[in-house]
Structures are given as C-alpha cells and as structure tokens.
Amino acid sequence: MGKGSKYAKVTARQGWLSVLPVLAVILLIRGYPLVVGLCESFTNWNGMNRNDFIGFKNYMNILKDPVFWDLLKNNIIFLLFIPIQLIVGIVVAVLFYDETPGWKFFRNVFYLPQIISSVVIGYLFSVFFSYRGPVNAVLKVFGFQSREWLGEKGSAIIIIILCLVWVNIGWQAMLGLGGMGSIPPSVFEAAKIDGAGYFKRLFKITIPMLGRTIEYSCVMSVIWVLTGLFPFIFSMTKGGPGYDTTTIDYMIYLKSFGSSSEMGYACALSVILLVIVTALTIIQMKLSDRANDWEE
Numbered sequence: 001m002g003k004g005s006k007y008a009k010v011t012a013r014q015g016w017l018s019v020l021p022v023l024a025v026i027l028l029i030r031g032y033p034l035v036v037g038l039c040e041s042f043t044n045w046n047g048m049n050r051n052d053f054i055g056f057k058n059y060m061n062i063l064k065d066p067v068f069w070d071l072l073k074n075n076i077i078f079l080l081f082i083p084i085q086l087i088v089g090i091v092v093a094v095l096f097y098d099e100t101p102g103w104k105f106f107r108n109v110f111y112l113p114q115i116i117s118s119v120v121i122g123y124l125f126s127v128f129f130s131y132r133g134p135v136n137a138v139l140k141v142f143g144f145q146s147r148e149w150l151g152e153k154g155s156a157i158i159i160i161i162l163c164l165v166w167v168n169i170g171w172q173a174m175l176g177l178g179g180m181g182s183i184p185p186s187v188f189e190a191a192k193i194d195g196a197g198y199f200k201r202l203f204k205i206t207i208p209m210l211g212r213t214i215e216y217s218c219v220m221s222v223i224w225v226l227t228g229l230f231p232f233i234f235s236m237t238k239g240g241p242g243y244d245t246t247t248i249d250y251m252i253y254l255k256s257f258g259s260s261s262e263m264g265y266a267c268a269l270s271v272i273l274l275v276i277v278t279a280l281t282i283i284q285m286k287l288s289d290r291a292n293d294w295e296e
Contacts, residue, residue, distance in 0.1 A: 222280055
C-alpha cells in the first residue's frame with residue numbers, strides 16, 4: 001500500500017513537471033497582459049509618456065458616464081440574438097439529422113460563414129443594406145423608398161443582429177447535430193412508431209435531451225457577444241449612428257486608438273468587461289447545475 005501511494009505521488013509529480021512548460025507559456029501569454037492591464041487601469045496612461053497613478057478615478061468616471069450604460073444596454077440587446085440562434089440552429093440540426101434531401105449541401109452552406117472573415121461578412125452586409133444596395137433595389141420595385149439601413153437609429157442594430165444570427169446558425173446546427181449523435185436512434189424510431197410528428201419530437205425529445213449542448217451554446221454565445229462583436233461593428237456601422245450600435249469592446253478600441261488615446265481608461269473598461277463576463281458565466285453555470293439537480 002505504501003509503495004503504491006509513493007508510486008502515485010511520483011507519477012503525479014512527473015505529470016505536473018511534464019506540463020509545467022506549457023503552463024508557463026500560457027501564463028505568460030494570458031496572464032501577463034491581464035496583470036499589466038489591471039495595473040494600468042489605475043493610471044492615466046496615454047500610450048506614450050503619461051503614466052501617473054490616479055487610483056479608482058477611471059472606474060468612477062466610467063460608472064458615472066451615461067454613455068457606459070448605453071453601451072451596456074446595446075450589449076444586452078445583442079444578447080437577444082441567442083434565443084433566435086438556438087431555435088433556428090436546432091431546427092436545422094434536426095433536418096440534417098433526418099437527412100432531409102440536400103442536407104449535405106446545405107450543411108456546407110450553413111457552415112460557410114464560420115470560415116469567412118468576420119470583417120468580410122460585415123462588409124458584405126454593409127454593401128447589401130447600403131442606400132444603393134440590393135435590398136433597397138428590391139424594395140423600390142415594390143414602391144418603397146430607399147433607406148439608410150445602417151445609418152438610422154433602430155434599424156442599424158437590427159441588421160447587425162440579423163448578421164449575427166446568419167453567421168452562427170451553422171455553428172449552432174453543427175453543435176446540435178453532434179449532441180443528437182449521442183441520443184440513441186431507437187428513441188426517435190420509437191417516437192415515430194407512436195405517431196409523434198416533427199414538432200412533437202423536437203420539443204418533447206430533442207430539445208430536452210440536448211440540455212448540456214444548449215447550456216454550452218448559451219455560455220459561449222454570451223461570452224462571444226460581449227467580447228467578439230468588434231469586427232462586425234467596425235466594418236458595418238463604426239458604432240453609429242451616435243452610440244446606437246457601440247458595444248463595450250468597441251469603445252475599448254476607440255479609447256485605446258482614438259484621437260484621445262486614453263489607454264488607462266480603456267484598461268479600466270476592459271477590467272469591468274472581464275468582471276461582467278465572468279459574473280454572467282458563473283451565474284449561467286450555477287443555474288445550469290441547479291436545473292440538472294432539479295431534474296435528477
């Protein structure tokens with residue numbers, strides 16, 4: 001017993017030593033910028049020569065600024081695309097699973113946006129919905145007037161949400177298809193024999209049994225919405241009109257590389273965003289665990 005315990009300790013030590021170089025590189029790449037950003041958030045660093053300690057002034061200025069709350073509101077509005085993405089993606093996944101005619105072709109079509117640059121997709125949407133773009137051309141045929149879809153308050157944020165849904169349907173469908181692969185086919189076959197139609201199988205079998213897949217999708221989508229919309233906003237609206245489509249991550253860019261170059265302020269904004277993302281992720285995971293405990 002003693003020899004086995006000693007051997008286990010030696011093996012564990014060797015395992016840690018073997019992964020230590022990788023952990024050191026990860027900490028250097030991920031940890032160093034985080035620590036530097038946190039430290040600089042307490043200064044008035046402008047990216048050049050100013051770097052004076054000012055305490056919590058940046059944080060106080062952010063929380064007092066009405067613009068920050070507008071940015072947070074925009075991020076919350078963009079989160080509305082997640083339920084749409086989930087529903088449409090799962091429906092598409094079920095169609096793929098049932099091997100609907102042409103499913104292999106459409107599987108590639110739906111997943112195509114995932115391998116195209118986000119900036120390119122954003123630019124294509126901006127052209128498509130421009131004043132002289134195809135959308136207005138079609139509307140004029142039916143007697144409607146041309147509009148600046150991405151230049152008007154309200155419509156701009158809706159177009160970006162449509163873009164996000166289109167981009168992520170393929171990812172959601174592939175995720176759902178992978179989850180459905182773990183469900184025994186006999187379950188669906190028995191449901192068909194019992195006369196369960198498409199929608200009954202969808203809501204009574206597929207969605208309940210894809211619980212873990214849906215949880216993972218929600219967590220990853222929330223993180224992506226809060227931190228990954230920059231290329232779309234940059235290529236489509238530049239945050240306009242006004243701050244109507246500006247998100248927190250885009251404001252970090254503006255403060256860092258804009259005319260004012262408020263690096264310290266941008267670092268403080270980044271820390272606040274990190275806290276928001278971490279808090280939402282923990283809340284989602286806690287709710288997920290409680291739901292699973294309740295089901296059990």
